[in-house]
Amino acid sequence: MPLLTLLTDFGLADWYVAAVKGVVLGLAPGTGIVDLSHEVPPGDVETAAFLLAAAAPTFPPGTVHLAVVDPGVGSERRLLAVEAGEARFLAPDNGLLTRILQGGGPVAVRAADRPDVYLPSYRPSSGEISGETFHGRDRFAPLAAALLRGEPFASLGPAIADPILLELPRPRREEGLLRGRVAHVDRFGNLVTDLPGAWLPAGTPFAATVGNALTATRRVSCYRDLPPGEPGLLVGSLGTFELSLAGEDLARSRGIARGAPVRIAFGPGARS
Amino acid sequence: MPLLTLLTDFGLADWYVAAVKGVVLGLAPGTGIVDLSHEVPPGDVETAAFLLAAAAPTFPPGTVHLAVVDPGVGSERRLLAVEAGEARFLAPDNGLLTRILQGGGPVAVRAADRPDVYLPSYRPSSGEISGETFHGRDRFAPLAAALLRGEPFASLGPAIADPILLELPRPRREEGLLRGRVAHVDRFGNLVTDLPGAWLPAGTPFAATVGNALTATRRVSCYRDLPPGEPGLLVGSLGTFELSLAGEDLARSRGIARGAPVRIAFGPGARS
Amino acid sequence: MPLLTLLTDFGLADWYVAAVKGVVLGLAPGTGIVDLSHEVPPGDVETAAFLLAAAAPTFPPGTVHLAVVDPGVGSERRLLAVEAGEARFLAPDNGLLTRILQGGGPVAVRAADRPDVYLPSYRPSSGEISGETFHGRDRFAPLAAALLRGEPFASLGPAIADPILLELPRPRREEGLLRGRVAHVDRFGNLVTDLPGAWLPAGTPFAATVGNALTATRRVSCYRDLPPGEPGLLVGSLGTFELSLAGEDLARSRGIARGAPVRIAFGPGARS
Numbered sequence: 001m002p003l004l005t006l007l008t009d010f011g012l013a014d015w016y017v018a019a020v021k022g023v024v025l026g027l028a029p030g031t032g033i034v035d036l037s038h039e040v041p042p043g044d045v046e047t048a049a050f051l052l053a054a055a056a057p058t059f060p061p062g063t064v065h066l067a068v069v070d071p072g073v074g075s076e077r078r079l080l081a082v083e084a085g086e087a088r089f090l091a092p093d094n095g096l097l098t099r100i101l102q103g104g105g106p107v108a109v110r111a112a113d114r115p116d117v118y119l120p121s122y123r124p125s126s127g128e129i130s131g132e133t134f135h136g137r138d139r140f141a142p143l144a145a146a147l148l149r150g151e152p153f154a155s156l157g158p159a160i161a162d163p164i165l166l167e168l169p170r171p172r173r174e175e176g177l178l179r180g181r182v183a184h185v186d187r188f189g190n191l192v193t194d195l196p197g198a199w200l201p202a203g204t205p206f207a208a209t210v211g212n213a214l215t216a217t218r219r220v221s222c223y224r225d226l227p228p229g230e231p232g233l234l235v236g237s238l239g240t241f242e243l244s245l246a247g248e249d250l251a252r253s254r255g256i257a258r259g260a261p262v263r264i265a266f267g268p269g270a271r272s
Numbered sequence: 273m274p275l276l277t278l279l280t281d282f283g284l285a286d287w288y289v290a291a292v293k294g295v296v297l298g299l300a301p302g303t304g305i306v307d308l309s310h311e312v313p314p315g316d317v318e319t320a321a322f323l324l325a326a327a328a329p330t331f332p333p334g335t336v337h338l339a340v341v342d343p344g345v346g347s348e349r350r351l352l353a354v355e356a357g358e359a360r361f362l363a364p365d366n367g368l369l370t371r372i373l374q375g376g377g378p379v380a381v382r383a384a385d386r387p388d389v390y391l392p393s394y395r396p397s398s399g400e401i402s403g404e405t406f407h408g409r410d411r412f413a414p415l416a417a418a419l420l421r422g423e424p425f426a427s428l429g430p431a432i433a434d435p436i437l438l439e440l441p442r443p444r445r446e447e448g449l450l451r452g453r454v455a456h457v458d459r460f461g462n463l464v465t466d467l468p469g470a471w472l473p474a475g476t477p478f479a480a481t482v483g484n485a486l487t488a489t490r491r492v493s494c495y496r497d498l499p500p501g502e503p504g505l506l507v508g509s510l511g512t513f514e515l516s517l518a519g520e521d522l523a524r525s526r527g528i529a530r531g532a533p534v535r536i537a538f539g540p541g542a543r544s
Numbered sequence: 545m546p547l548l549t550l551l552t553d554f555g556l557a558d559w560y561v562a563a564v565k566g567v568v569l570g571l572a573p574g575t576g577i578v579d580l581s582h583e584v585p586p587g588d589v590e591t592a593a594f595l596l597a598a599a600a601p602t603f604p605p606g607t608v609h610l611a612v613v614d615p616g617v618g619s620e621r622r623l624l625a626v627e628a629g630e631a632r633f634l635a636p637d638n639g640l641l642t643r644i645l646q647g648g649g650p651v652a653v654r655a656a657d658r659p660d661v662y663l664p665s666y667r668p669s670s671g672e673i674s675g676e677t678f679h680g681r682d683r684f685a686p687l688a689a690a691l692l693r694g695e696p697f698a699s700l701g702p703a704i705a706d707p708i709l710l711e712l713p714r715p716r717r718e719e720g721l722l723r724g725r726v727a728h729v730d731r732f733g734n735l736v737t738d739l740p741g742a743w744l745p746a747g748t749p750f751a752a753t754v755g756n757a758l759t760a761t762r763r764v765s766c767y768r769d770l771p772p773g774e775p776g777l778l779v780g781s782l783g784t785f786e787l788s789l790a791g792e793d794l795a796r797s798r799g800i801a802r803g804a805p806v807r808i809a810f811g812p813g814a815r816s
């Protein structure tokens with residue numbers, strides 16, 4: 001039985017995550033389920049897209065990734081199924097799979113449409129028919145179970161060519177200047193950028209600016225080498241540059257959020 | 273091996289949830305464990321009762337549900353075991369199983385009393401005898417493991433007829449008026465009421481009031497159809513009405529908490 | 545397949561915990577993974593050491609415990625592997641395993657050093673080589689998988705005799721006085737001390753002081769017996785004394801944190 005990962009904005013205080021798991025485990029017994037994260041800020045599709053692309057490559061072939069950050073639940077928005085390499089993804093068609101679709105490899109995209117497996121008449125203990133507010137339980141969980149039970153990817157629905165994509169600015173490499181943005185702020189307050197670490201060879205003088213305020217001119221290879229009180233630049237766990245502050249939450253202390261522009265000037269005169 | 277769900281107010285920062293799992297997995301190897309929620313506010317039995325009743329129906333037959341919100345741990349309060357349909361429940365006898373017991377189907381109720389399986393002399397690494405503060409680990413986990421290993425429900429203890437019940441007000445349906453309450457506030461700030469959606473046919477004019485302040489007169493079928501800034505009414509994932517505000521936390525923005533009275537006047541003159 | 549527990553300061557909002565699990569499940573399919581806690585405050589090695597020692601004894605023999613609170617990641621700090629009884633532990637060599645190493649039983653300690661299993665060239669979807677900031681994914685997860693697949697403990701690396709230890713003050717038992725400290729503050733605000741409950745027989749008059757402010761003179765056997773508004777002393781789930789306040793967060797209401805000194809004067813004149 002392959003693995004299932006779950007990524008949502010449901011939080012952990014409610015019963016929503018458990019309901020999705022209950023349906024999956026009833027339909028595909030023995031599935032191993034891994035929580036990717038459920039603390040995506042409500043409706044924050046871009047954060048979900050980042051987390052999914054970061055974690056998915058670590059999972060073994062055949063894993064099904066179900067991601068439900070779905071402010072359009074119950075509307076006419078489609079349910080998306082994507083096959084990328086040996087991984088399968090299910091998510092609302094709202095841009096959540098942008099980074100998977102733009103990952104560079106071949107992808108197959110389908111609009112999942114399997115009313116035969118949905119739970120349209122799911123009856124809670126009250127005996128009432130539920131509304132259209134919880135497709136994670138009523139539609140996505142049965143779709144995931146179908147894949148986990150071995151139904152072919154192509155059976156989920158028709159191939160489509162127009163999935164919704166987030167407009168994520170691409171990092172740019174210019175003469176003496178790298179232009180990118182803060183792609184994610186992690187729990188420690190590290191600023192994870194979208195700038196590939198390979199774009200700036202170690203030893204090159206540089207000056208990094210985030211927004212208009214922060215400047216780092218020191219590059220280190222691990223957090224411990226950061227000098228106290230001075231932000232530094234290092235290559236992080238996704239191969240991109242991070243800015244970090246020793247033992248402190250850099251994002252909070254400087255009021256920086258996801259999306260802030262990052263500029264790294266480099267070369268002989270970069271620090272002047 | 274059947275599934276076990278866990279519902280507690282232990283939070284996720286401590287070692288308490290892991291300890292319950294460690295004991296279960298030692299006594300009933302191979303058990304699949306699903307976290308229902310561990311973020312129940314400390315001692316909030318009513319929230320736990322709500323979450324349990326909401327999630328349990330999604331799990332396959334044979335699942336054991338262990339719920340430990342237990343401010344009376346170590347006192348003379350009983351340990352309750354309930355069989356409802358093909359599900360089994362373990363919880364302190366403090367009202368936590370109220371919604372399961374009042375779910376409408378046949379239930380069997382026993383006072384769990386199996387000192388032969390308890391861990392009364394559990395010895396932490398310090399070598400000390402522990403106190404009576406952690407029955408989740410020392411009593412409930414072994415009881416759950418007994419059920420998971422296939423011991424008959426009736427072996428847990430004597431049948432009883434007087435489990436403690438929360439006094440949950442029942443929603444009422446009067447001439448032109450539905451009277452209920454906010455049964456739960458979810459992560460998104462939605463106000464989940466106890467009023468069945470079937471009590472108000474779509475298209476009926478209405479005016480909904482929560483406490484004394486909030487009025488909604490618009491009904492939608494999904495969150496996306498909510499107009500900006502105006503609360504709306506919709507049938508939620510439990511088949512009851514919810515009040516919601518587009519992209520905002522309605523509960524927080526209006527200062528509404530679980531228990532607030534909800535009135536929905538309906539009929540031709542409802543909005544006047 | 546034995547069990548794996550995970551203890552980190554990664555939090556639950558990011559993709560870090562899932563990445564560790566993805567690598568483990570790819571290398572050691574079928575592993576049962578239990579989250580011990582991921583809410584250790586960033587870099588708080590002492591809290592991690594406490595939680596690990598509290599939870600590990602509840603798990604069945606053969607369990608592998610992976611603990612990553614690792615501010616020195618990427619530096620020259622060693623990776624530690626410890627065998628204590630039938631449990632195996634992996635953690636950075638920064639004191640995190642202090643309580644396991646000082647638990648009283650025989651332990652074997654090795655400096656894990658297995659570049660053949662590490663993921664030095666882990667390639668995220670960007671195609672970039674990652675930095676040295678995530679040994680949880682790149683080194684510890686493969687090491688854990690090796691143990692879970694049955695590789696012998698001794699194969700992880702050379703035996704060492706000098707693991708780093710936290711200097712944890714030992715509780716003291718003097719004439720009419722117990723001296724200890726607050727070893728942990730739990731979710732409920734209970735002050736878990738390091739003073740063994742066996743050091744003060746029930747019925748002995750006493751006066752307990754935390755820091756300079758708090759005094760408890762009442763001993764109870766369970767939280768429910770605490771009188772409203774008055775802190776009490778009881779033996780907790782680790783066999784040590786706890787101080788607790790009925791239905792309230794004692795730590796927050798009195799501003800007490802981990803490490804606060806605890807003095808319990810006892811005997812005929814203790815309360816005068």
